[in-house]
Amino acid sequence: MGRFRIKVYLRLRPSDKPSPFIHIQPTSSTVQIDDDKHAGGGPPKNYTERRLFRFDGIIQSSSQEAVFDECAKGVVEDVLTGYHGTIFAYGQVGSGKTFTMTGETKTFIYCGLIPRCIHRIFEEKESKPAAEIKVHVSYLEIHNEVIYDLLAKREAASQITTLEEDGTVEFRGLTRVLCTTEEQALKLFFEGERHKAVAVHPLNQVQVSSRSHCMFTLYVERHAGMASIPEKTAAKLNLVDLAGFGQSKGIEFSEQSKKEIVNINKSLIFLEQISSFRFAQFVQELNTNAIINKLLDPTYTRRKYERQISDLKQELALKDALNGRTDIAYDLTDEMKSELRARVNDFLLQDAEVETIPVDNLKQVREIFKLFREAQMTMLAKLEVLQKELRVTVDVPMMKESITPTLEEEVGVGELDNQGFHVGVAPVNARPDSIDGIPSKMNVNIDDVLASTLFDQQMEAPKKVAPNREKKNKAFIYFKHHTSEGNEYENFLKETRFVLRLKRKLAQELCNHINEVKFDIANLNRLQVTYCRKT
Ligand SMILES: Nc1ncnc2c1ncn2[C@@H]1O[C@H](COP(=O)(O)OP(=O)(O)OP(=O)(O)O)[C@@H](O)[C@H]1O
Missing domain, CATH: 1.10.10 (Arc Repressor Mutant, subunit A)
Incomplete structure (x- = not known):
């Protein structure tokens, strides 16, 4: 992995009337701008501010081929090696971005960077069949914050979603077309061009002005080269033509006002130039982390790991043998x-x-x-x-009665008939073995104690009352609270419940004690074994 600075080139559109304030120094790749304070209007100032901007290269009156060789060739070669690459054109409306990226397509000498990048990649594909280069292309446009797929049928254009992850942006649903020939890729590019949003602009009247950002991407997959290492690389080359910026962007002008606007805008255009230079300086400061994007063949990877595992096993067996651990x-x-x-x-x-x-x-x-x-x-x-x-689904008062199966065992008080109604005294042997799956006899061991605690907790929870029991319950409550016999039973029940809780507590303590004793016995056994071994 390497860190690379973004390279910035300044391409100047030929002009009949070059600005007297801009001084180009191609040898040092610098531009000096005299910021005439009078030019912007306002109160007169008697000084001129000088600004110096440095670039990686300044391109003036160069052929399209020379521009490709200087700015793009290296990036394409890196893409063919497996690095991602991006070339983008930025500048004012009419400054020559589309001329640089697309060019004039009638003759190859005027073709811009995109057709030339396509040409170079297919040239490599044809000259190195062993590399099995595969090329896919996509073309998208961002217009008024909406992403359009320039290679899709119009009705499917708004299906793209963006996914941002780990600092990368992915466009889901974007059409990717496999191209086997250069002609195919060029055809798709020019087809996409026809779908772009353009408009006439006062600063770009010779040609229609791009009103959107467009990105043509070439996805290049290839074998790393040596047949014995079936590694593949998968890199992409983004070629971006950004919408031109300018203070007058997007405004429709009448013929009448165009002349005035040109004059008024002179100073503003000048400021825009400064701002684009500033942006260029800012981009120059940015670093990128470049890595080769490897695509591993799954069969090869599996075989590689199998080999590694077998090697490790052999090594381990050897180590064990040397350490006398052969039985492992x-x-x-x-x-x-x-x-x-x-x-x-x-x-x-x-x-x-x-x-x-x-x-x-x-x-x-x-x-x-x-x-x-x-x-x-x-x-x-x-x-x-x-x-x-x-979980017994009976009402709360009935449940409180029914949780005391041991109660009657000890005191012989009446049992429930399991129909939700208290029927008075019943002999112990007349009780059912269980009530709704709950054992009626309670052995005092830790599990039962815990289960009964759990059971108690559940009894406290409010339960749904079955509608057909409501009458009986009311009668039962009346019996408990308003008849002397009922009162007697109720008080007796409360007392015995108290006794039962006490006994449960005792049982719990007893169980804990038993566990402690068991633990002590186990410890003694262990000590005994250790002692025997030592003696
Ligand atoms: N280096 C150049 N040499 C010759 N002509 C150029 C050059 N750069 C731009 N032009 C011409 O200037 C005009 C405007 O250029 P172009 O459309 O590429 O600008 P732009 O920056 O893409 O504008 P917009 O932002 O409006 O799309 C075109 O007619 C183009 O042919």
């Missing part, structure tokens, strides 16, 4: 995978030591992580199923 297998067989699975299961389910899982190489580590991930996914799926089962 880097490719896991099915047998090895199921062995690893068994070890991971032992670790997760049987409290086996983590050291029992072999970690000799990266493939094993990856496989182990995969197994852990699988186990985690299975557990999450199970948890989800469990949570679904616990």
Whole structure:
């Protein structure tokens, strides 16, 4: 990659009356401008400001061919090597941009840079068939902020979208045509020219003035040259003719006013010249990062990587042999995978030591992580199923009653009939095994305690009341709050619920204690093993 400065050339249109304020010095490629303060009108000033502008080259009365050789040839050669290139013409209305970029197309000697670039690229294509050069072209126009595809059928012209990424701009939907001959590419270029937006302008009356920015692009794909390295390069050459700028741009003038305008504008044109010189100096300061745009053949790339992998494997085997690690297998067989699975299961389910899982190489580590991930996914799926089962769709007061299956076990208080209505005392053995999938007997172990906690939380959440239960619920609430028997049951229930919570807490603490003891036992075992090994 290299950093290159943008090169700026000044091309001067021949003039019968050269400005007395502009002094060209071709040998030093500089232009000196005497900024006559009287010229712009206003109060008279008795001094002249001098400005000096430097260029990479000044082209005066040169042939179109000489301009191509000096300004464009190098860029085309770089494109043929794989670098992107851009040539653009900038300047006032009528300053000669289109003459430079397109030229007069009737005879080749007056042809501008675009036909000449096309010619050079196809010349290369024909002279080097082994390079298998492929050329595509596109032609776009930006007029009044809208992008038009000059090679597309008119109705499809507004389908282009721009995509800006990593400092590059891509035109999506722009027609790209594959050209096998120079004639084809030239034909497309001239066809596109016919579609450009032009208008008559007072500063460019000999020829119609370009009212838009136009970009003709040549996309060049080619083999890097040597058959043994099937690398391809894909570079593009943007050839841009910018719309001329000027204070009078876009205004329609009557014949009557044209003469006056020419005089009035003299000083303004002069200022515009200065501003275009300033722009040129600014562009000269810009740097570009030039890289060769390689297009890799996927088959070749795959083969290259396969070769590299095989080399690395051999190297690794050699290293292992030298270090006495001959039993290491880097490719896991099915047998090895199921062995690893068994070890991971032992670790997760049987409290086996983590050291029992072999970690000799990266493939094993990856496989182990995969197994852990699988186990985690299975557990999450199970948890989800469990949570679904616990979501009982009964109303809040009824749910509060139904969450106390152990309550009756201890105190023998009435059971629900699972129909959303409290029916009073029922014998313990008359209870169903489950209510909506919830086990009615609660074993006091950590899972059940946690599940019941979760269950409690869900009970607090407001639930949708089934319409056919509404009446029953109202009656039930009335029974609880307004009858002495109901009140009694309600108070009794509150007390027993309190007792139940206490017991759950105790159970939780007990489980934690058991876990701590188990942990201590495991530690002791480990110490014992270490001690035995040492002795
Ligand atoms: N170097 C030159 N030698 C001879 N004639 C020139 C030269 N440059 C420009 N002209 C003539 O000047 C006229 C205006 O040039 P041209 O249309 O290229 O200007 P432009 O900058 O493209 O204008 P616009 O911005 O209006 O499109 C044309 O008739 C063209 O033939």
